[in-house]
Amino acid sequence: MRPSRAADPLIRAALALLTALLLVPSAACGSRLPERDSTTRRPAATPDGGPPIRVGVITSATSPVGGDAFTGPRDGALAYFAALNARGGLDGRRIEPLTCDDGGSGVGNHTCVTELVDDRKVFALVATTALDYAAASRVSRAGVPDIGGQPIGPAYDTYPHLYGIYGSSAPRTGGRPGWNGVLYGGTEVYRYFKRVHGARTAAVVSYNQASSAAYARLVTRGLEAEGYRVVAEQVDFALPNFRAVAADLRARRPDLVLDALDSHGNARLCEAMDAVGAIPTAKVTHVQNWNSTVPDAYAKAPRCRNALWATGSSRNHDDTSHPAVREFRAAMDARAGGVAVRSQWQLEGWAAAMWFTDAARSCLAAGPRGLTRACVERYLNRPEPYTARGLLLPVRFERLDRPPRTRRACLSVARWRDGEGWVTQGDMTANCATVPQLGYRP
Numbered sequence: 448m449r450p451s452r453a454a455d456p457l458i459r460a461a462l463a464l465l466t467a468l469l470l471v472p473s474a475a476c477g478s479r480l481p482e483r484d485s486t487t488r489r490p491a492a493t494p495d496g497g498p499p500i501r502v503g504v505i506t507s508a509t510s511p512v513g514g515d516a517f518t519g520p521r522d523g524a525l526a527y528f529a530a531l532n533a534r535g536g537l538d539g540r541r542i543e544p545l546t547c548d549d550g551g552s553g554v555g556n557h558t559c560v561t562e563l564v565d566d567r568k569v570f571a572l573v574a575t576t577a578l579d580y581a582a583a584s585r586v587s588r589a590g591v592p593d594i595g596g597q598p599i600g601p602a603y604d605t606y607p608h609l610y611g612i613y614g615s616s617a618p619r620t621g622g623r624p625g626w627n628g629v630l631y632g633g634t635e636v637y638r639y640f641k642r643v644h645g646a647r648t649a650a651v652v653s654y655n656q657a658s659s660a661a662y663a664r665l666v667t668r669g670l671e672a673e674g675y676r677v678v679a680e681q682v683d684f685a686l687p688n689f690r691a692v693a694a695d696l697r698a699r700r701p702d703l704v705l706d707a708l709d710s711h712g713n714a715r716l717c718e719a720m721d722a723v724g725a726i727p728t729a730k731v732t733h734v735q736n737w738n739s740t741v742p743d744a745y746a747k748a749p750r751c752r753n754a755l756w757a758t759g760s761s762r763n764h765d766d767t768s769h770p771a772v773r774e775f776r777a778a779m780d781a782r783a784g785g786v787a788v789r790s791q792w793q794l795e796g797w798a799a800a801m802w803f804t805d806a807a808r809s810c811l812a813a814g815p816r817g818l819t820r821a822c823v824e825r826y827l828n829r830p831e832p833y834t835a836r837g838l839l840l841p842v843r844f845e846r847l848d849r850p851p852r853t854r855r856a857c858l859s860v861a862r863w864r865d866g867e868g869w870v871t872q873g874d875m876t877a878n879c880a881t882v883p884q885l886g887y888r889p
Contacts, residue, residue, distance in 0.1 A: 496539015497815060502528075502571050502803065503545050503563035507578040510551020515788070517576045519738075520597055520612075521546060522786050523775070523796025524574035527804075529782040530774075537804060538811045545569060553581030560585050571823065572596070574612075574799040576792075583609060587621060592823050594806070595799020597792065601889040604630055610827050612795050613760055614842040616851065624889055626850045631884040635856040636731070636758050637673040637703075638880045643873075644728055646702035648676045652692060652716060653707035654684040663707040665887050670705075672883055687712060693719035702728045710736060714744050717751035726750050729862075734759035738790035741863050755863040756872075757791070760840045763861045764794040765869040771836040798835035802842075805833075840875055855881045 506521040528542045536542060547563055549555035560582035563569045572586065575596035583602035586593055586609065593609045596602075601624035603611030609619070617625045624630060640646040649670050653663035663679070670677050678699050680692045693716070696704065704720070704727045706713055713732065720726060730751055737757035745752035766772050775797045779789065803823070810822035827833075832841030840857050859875035872878075 496536065499541040499543035500537065500807065500818070501543045501545060501567060501569045502573045503547065503559075503567070503569040504573055505547050505549055505556070505559045505563065505575045505577055507551040507555075507576060508548040510578050512551060512578060516735075517551075517578065517597075518786075519788075519790045519792030520574040520576045520595075520796030520799065522783055523779070523793035523798075524595075524800040525796075526775075526778045526782045526793075527797045527800035530778040531800075531804060537807055542804070544573070549577055549579075551578040553579045556580060557582045557585070564589050564591055570818075570820070571803060573803050574796040576796075584621065590820060592803075592820055592827065594803045594823075594827065595795070597795070601625070601630065608824065610844060612799055612839070612842070614832075614844055616845040616847045618846050618848065619844075626886075628888055629850070629886040630889055631850045631886050632669075633854055633856045633882040633884055634669040634673050635858050635878075635880055635882045637670050637675060638882050639758070639858055639860060639878060640703055640729060640731070641673055641675070642880070644702070646675070646728060648678065648699070648701045649703040649705060650678040650680055650696055650699065650701040650727075651705050651707065652680040652682070654687070654712070655681050656684040659684070659707040665885075666705055666707065668885055672885060675703075682712075687715070689716045689719035690722070692716065693723045693725045696720060696727070697723050697725035700727075704730045710744070714748070717745055717748040717755075721748035721751045724750075726754050728754070729756040730754045731756050731758065733757065734761070734791045734795075737764070737861065737869065738792075739765075739788050739868065742865070749865070753863060753865055757861050757863075757869065759791060759859045760857075760875075761791060761795050761798065761859055762838050762875060763859060763869055763871045764789055764791050765861070766871045769837060771838050775838070794838060798838045801835045801838075802827075802833060850886065851884055853881055853883050855879060 504521050504524055507517045525544055528544050532541050545563055545567055547559035549559045556577050556579055564586060572591060572593040573595060575593055578599060580600050580602045583606050587606035590608055595612045598611040598613060603609050604615050604617040605619060605624040606621050607619050651663045651666050653659040667677050678701050680695060682688060682692055706716060708716060717730065732755060737759060741752060762769060762772060764772065775794055779793060806823045806826035807818055809826050810817045828844055832843045834841055857875055857879040860872040860878055861869040862872055864870050
């Protein structure tokens with residue numbers, strides 16, 4: 448069996464958890480109209496090979512979550528298209544990315560789809576990163592390919608014409624997500640630490656809040672399936688006592704610490720662990736936190752900071768030994784418009800833009816009239832997996848009638864080291880194992 452991507456539904460569940468947690472304190476703030484960005488910079492030179500190819504990039508850039516939580520994929524995609532246009536575009540045609548900020552709301556998401564799909568007639572969507580992808584069914588009905596989006600919700604395992612950055616094996620008929628409303632994820636993260644680092648005990652820290660507790664149960668199921676002894680720790684969502692949790696972790700000495708917390712809670716937990724000397728083999732985080740803000744976010748926790756590990760399905764954005772990563776970083780440095788942070792989500796947005804470009808280029812090989820949405824989707828649905836020049840673990844869309852019970856899955860792993868950044872731990876195409884697939888309802 449070919450290797451598959453790493454724990455994708457678990458990543459989806461983690462992202463859904465984080466957004467749910469971050470939205471709770473903002474519930475009384477009301478909603479806001481989306482701010483749409485119509486100021487996308489165009490290259491100075493316009494290729495003369497034909498009219499530009501318009502693509503849409505929908506991002507919850509302003510939302511109740513706040514900050515730049517969802518802008519990484521957009522920034523990576525825009526950097527890719529800027530670099531492509533500077534080289535003459537796609538067979539002489541400029542790619543014209545049109546961005547839209549949906550404000551993190553379902554209403555705003557519908558507004559963005561109306562503007563980009565109905566009014567501006569974009570050929571495709573690329574690197575969608577929407578807190579509430581409420582208009583996903585409209586995109587699907589319009590037959591607009593949505594390529595390389597971040598699966599924060601279940602849309603990419605529900606609708607045809609939507610192609611998430613992590614691939615999918617689900618039928619995607621437009622009904623219930625996954626298989627009759629159930630998604631599946633593997634246990635390869637836990638298998639990796641058990642096999643490579645001898646981990647046998649894991650602590651799972653959560654809030655006494657529904658989304659947090661549900662995700663903690665999912666993580667616990669995976670750990671127990673891999674034979675771990677699990678230590679459950681829970682803190683009050685309103686008044687969390689992280690010092691008490693850290694003291695208990697010091698007494699129980701788990702090999703791994705995983706959490707069902709928001710980013711702020713994660714940092715505070717690390718500070719408490721640092722203060723009492725409760726430093727495990729690995730404090731495991733996920734792809735959304737795999738970025739260059741670690742020194743600032745964990746400034747008060749140097750020991751815990753250097754025990755941070757991240758896992759995902761794309762090549763470490765700090766791994767400059769790989770030529771495709773060097774190309775990505777050079778383009779971000781040149782064209783990111785003052786964006787100082789470097790992140791895994793930026794790299795995945797870059798890969799999404801490359802994916803669209805490779806699909807479109809394959810169609811243009813048959814001539815200018817060959818570029819159709821149907822042709823692009825044939826490329827996306829081909830049996831050969833896509834890797835974006837080695838930036839992604841193999842991506843495919845299988846449409847299986849039944850979920851697999853086990854799957855051979857691979858994992859990208861990095862560890863934070865002060866002075867070095869995120870250091871790759873083994874090649875992601877070799878960090879593989881055949882693991883069980885566990886079901887959960889999104």
